Amino acid sequence: EERDNSYQWSLEDFEIGAPLGRGKFGRVYLAREKTTHYMVALKTLFKTELMKSRVEKQALREIEIQSHLRHPHILQLLTYFHDEKRIYLVLEFAARGELYKELKRQPKERFSEHLSAKYTYQVADALEYCHQNNVIHRDIKPENLLLTHNGDIKLADFGWSVHAPSTKRNTMCGTLDYLPPEMVTGQKYDIYVDHWCLGILCYEFLVGRPPFLSETSDETYAKIKSVVIPWPSQVTPGAKDLISKLIKRKSTDRIPLDCVKNHFWILAHKDLPN
Numbered sequence: 001e002e003r004d005n006s007y008q009w010s011l012e013d014f015e016i017g018a019p020l021g022r023g024k025f026g027r028v029y030l031a032r033e034k035t036t037h038y039m040v041a042l043k044t045l046f047k048t049e050l051m052k053s054r055v056e057k058q059a060l061r062e063i064e065i066q067s068h069l070r071h072p073h074i075l076q077l078l079t080y081f082h083d084e085k086r087i088y089l090v091l092e093f094a095a096r097g098e099l100y101k102e103l104k105r106q107p108k109e110r111f112s113e114h115l116s117a118k119y120t121y122q123v124a125d126a127l128e129y130c131h132q133n134n135v136i137h138r139d140i141k142p143e144n145l146l147l148t149h150n151g152d153i154k155l156a157d158f159g160w161s162v163h164a165p166s167t168k169r170n171t172m173c174g175t176l177d178y179l180p181p182e183m184v185t186g187q188k189y190d191i192y193v194d195h196w197c198l199g200i201l202c203y204e205f206l207v208g209r210p211p212f213l214s215e216t217s218d219e220t221y222a223k224i225k226s227v228v229i230p231w232p233s234q235v236t237p238g239a240k241d242l243i244s245k246l247i248k249r250k251s252t253d254r255i256p257l258d259c260v261k262n263h264f265w266i267l268a269h270k271d272l273p274n
């Protein structure tokens, strides 16, 4: 039977498969839509958990933001529904899973210049599209990047995204390593927070750990505010040039995303065979 847009999806429409991951608020399962056998990722969010952490508005904002974004490197929110206990996000399935697991699987837990440039390019492309739609992702890190069966990037989890500009705090403590100075000091911030995170991300791809990683969060904060980047030998001059142009204290000094996509180091490495 035809399903028009008013069709109400429910759990009965899906066969639930293996768990794909777990988060604070619920789990992600591989699932198959019964009539088309289309594979999806089904993310469950427990309403009680969302209410306890007072993030239910955020869930609605994510659904609102995600349902208007369409881009090859953004994980698509296909639809959503809820029952008395949970909200369900029906997401595009990224068959090669979480990028950070791929990073840890690498011989020296870091990517080649080719993969680092390819992934940095694809994230920049997705962020440029988000910013054109006035959306700041705010939570760019390897844990929020997924890989398709072709090995292409899907930017996921808009659970923390907001419309620019904003002063909303990233109240849930994830890793501090990706926080830019303006968010650490609670100032107003804008789309350029994503540029900072892209620089941290590119560094982590090449080195295997973020530049300000420290034993304690106080040390991490201090390093973020100092913006002193350690440069291990494997970071080539081209990569250092790009990263240094993104990890800038003054948000408006961070180069635009189209300059990232056209940077000589990106162009020299993004299309090379592995």
Ligand SMILES: Cn1ncc2ncnc(NCCc3cnc(NC(=O)Nc4cccc(C(F)(F)F)c4)s3)c21
Pocket: 020, 021, 023, 025, 028, 041, 043, 045, 050, 055, 056, 057, 058, 059, 060, 062, 075, 089, 091, 092, 093, 094, 095, 096, 097, 098, 146, 156, 157, 158, 159, 160
């Ligand atoms: C692991 N894995 N492997 C393959 C694969 N394919 C697709 N997806 C996967 N995983 C799910 C990726 C996500 C996409 N969007 C998300 N969105 C979210 O988690 N939102 C969210 C969370 C907590 C709190 C809030 C709230 F309420 F505060 F807003 C919102 S998670 C896959």
